[in-house]
Amino acid sequence: MAPRHKRESLQALIDRALAETPPGRVVWVALSGGLDSSLLLTLAAEACRRHPRPLHALHIHHGLQPAAAGFEVHCRRLASRLGVPLFVERVAVDRDAGLGLEGAAREARYAAFSRRVVPGETLWLAQHRDDQAETFLLAALRGSGVRGLAGMPPGREWQGRRLERPLLSHARTELEAEAERSGLAWIDDPSNADEALDRNFLRHRVLPLLAQRWPHAAEALASSARYAAEADTLIETLAESDLDALGGDPARVPLTGLVALAPERQRTLVRHVCRRLGLAGPPAVRLASLLAQLEARPDARVRVDWGNAEARVWRGCLYLRPKSTIMASDWRTEWNGMAPLPLPGGELHAALAPADGRPVALTLAVRQGGEWLRLAGRGGRDLKRLLQEMSVPPWERERLLVAWYDDTPVAAFQPDSARWLAVAEGWRASVGEE
């Protein structure tokens, strides 16, 4: 049986985590129904007596296995016993998304989290130190760099929300002892026994073997993850200062400055810029090929792509950007200038109207060449010339949309960067909900 002070330290830990959460801020516990999150909710409910906060539980029903209904029943019972409001989100897991079943379930889970937990609120997840050790080993076995080895952070900003893992420094055995001591009920997920899954194989075979020889193996691996996280922060700081020295614009990195850096700083900078822009970083081989091309012929037409991102070079700068969605040259749509714009990549809030604001029937079509726009104070201008003057990169010029009113072009819209590049005299345009 665990010594009594263990219980106090776990409860005290959660008390402290809650006390550090600003009063009035909503705290959600992501409740799978397993031991860890059932315990976390129990401790959080208890801590709420001393540090009152609006506490909610959130269960995601993946519907992937027959046992799923049992998880929900357990979550409902536990939450009602603790007096915590429970919300259940049903999700459809896309098995064909190329992420594997686990990855697809995770994706669906996070999408559901972000629907329920709104910016300004906090979400608690129940991962612990052994989960971290497994994550570290999985990353090492994939050959990850420090970012991957850093594993899961104890807390981070997540699209305006806080994501926290208050149990991350505690061992699974501590949580089990606490759960048993307090007579907690939980559900064992049958899929956790499936050793065909890498994480389960590590959990059931590898880590116990390591622990036979190194009793503190999990603790040591988790502490290596912490060191990796620290190193990763330093690397990011260095990359940010390199970017600053190169003008500070992640969307446009000057090549002469980039190739003058040492190779490892070049690689770090490109990965950093991708992260800043919300793009997946290039795999090592693509990155090596990109940098070799930049070094050899910085003036050449470079185009390297991976995942949803691509790298292009234009006028001495590297552009890292989302890969363009294909837009057929005969694409066109009717639009009243007010409704969301139905673009091939999804709807976009934008507006275009004559200066008096009345809605008119417009046609939006891919630029064909030869269009002229009448600009305020500048008269009729050839759109092609205008784009050159504005230094619009060639791949953006190819994908430009022109808004027509009757037979007259009245504006040019750039769908990738979601901006109006030019608007004719007597017209008003905007992007976003206003």
Ligand SMILES: Nc1ncnc2c1ncn2[C@@H]1O[C@H](COP(=O)(O)OP(=O)(O)OP(=O)(O)O)[C@@H](O)[C@H]1O
């Ligand atoms: N279906 C779910 N609904 C809500 N939260 C979930 C769900 N699945 C996982 N989580 C959250 O994500 C964390 C990590 O998930 P993971 O799959 O590793 O845990 P688990 O073994 O299913 O559950 P537990 O951590 O409760 O034992 C969980 O601790 C829990 O906070």
